[in-house]
Amino acid sequence: MERRHGAYGVLRKGKPGKRRRQRVCAWCKDEERPVQTSDLCGSCYRFKLNLGKADAALRQARSAGATKDRIREFEWKLFYRKRLVELAKLEGDSYGDVDTKEIDGLWLELEFRRLTKRLFKKEIFVGHSNAFDWDFTLAQRRTIFGYLARMQRIFLRRHRAAFARRTAELSSGWQSML
Numbered sequence: 646m647e648r649r650h651g652a653y654g655v656l657r658k659g660k661p662g663k664r665r666r667q668r669v670c671a672w673c674k675d676e677e678r679p680v681q682t683s684d685l686c687g688s689c690y691r692f693k694l695n696l697g698k699a700d701a702a703l704r705q706a707r708s709a710g711a712t713k714d715r716i717r718e719f720e721w722k723l724f725y726r727k728r729l730v731e732l733a734k735l736e737g738d739s740y741g742d743v744d745t746k747e748i749d750g751l752w753l754e755l756e757f758r759r760l761t762k763r764l765f766k767k768e769i770f771v772g773h774s775n776a777f778d779w780d781f782t783l784a785q786r787r788t789i790f791g792y793l794a795r796m797q798r799i800f801l802r803r804h805r806a807a808f809a810r811r812t813a814e815l816s817s818g819w820q821s822m823l
């Protein structure tokens with residue numbers, strides 16, 4: 646039986662290029678989450694369904710001649726659902742496809758700083774980018790980044806709803822973005 650050595654496979658035996666890439670979710674690109682429907686993991690698929698429902702509810706409210714306030718509520722819900730989808734895709738852009746990212750020392754330093762700031766309100770590893778470049782190979786930097794990415798994903802998911810709400814509230818004229 647094959648032993649798993651982490652999500653990013655660089656510690657597995659065999660040539661890196663020969664590794665068979667598993668299917669990952671088209672949005673969040675999380676190798677830990679199995680693809681279920683429409684190329685999406687269960688979580689992203691739910692976001693997609695909820696977005697569709699919010700869209701349908703708004704259309705229905707408009708065609709049924711609902712009050713302005715009621716329509717505004719539905720518009721808000723649709724905007725919020727869109728933000729959730731955007732955040733899932735953003736997570737994929739930031740932390741997916743680790744095997745193809747050219748992770749250098751600076752990138753690793755910034756990721757360490759971002760993570761420690763989020764978790765401990767403290768930036769550590771400041772000024773270590775050269776050390777990351779000198780002490781680790783690209784494959785090793787990718788492995789380290791992969792572990793940081795997994796921690797970031799946990800943090801982002803825990804706070805995703807709050808992020809979506811806050812960014813929606815901060816966006817003035819959010820209705821024009823629908």
Ligand SMILES: [Zn+2]
Binds near residue numbers: 686687689
């Ligand atoms: Zn996903």
